[in-house]
Amino acid sequence: MLGICxxxxxxGFVLTIISYLRKRSIEKALFAIQLKKSDKAEISIKI
Structure with missing residues (x-):
């Protein structure tokens, strides 16, 4: 019983890590897209 738990x-722990990493990679991709769109030096980084 203990082994199953x-x-x-x-x-569940692994799935949480995978979803977190996936969300981070999506945020990085969106950040890269924002960098490509804006020619200005104004950069806002959300960590």
């Missing part, structure tokens, strides 16, 4: 929590 630990496996389930581990899978």
């Amino acid at each position: 630990s496996i389930a929590s581990f899978v």
Whole structure:
């Protein structure tokens, strides 16, 4: 019983990390698109 619970929590943890990394990569892509669109030196970085 304990093994099943630990496996389930581990899978949830991994899925959380993957979704977080995916969200970060999407934000980076949007940031790169904003950089390409704006010719000005004004850059706003959200961390």
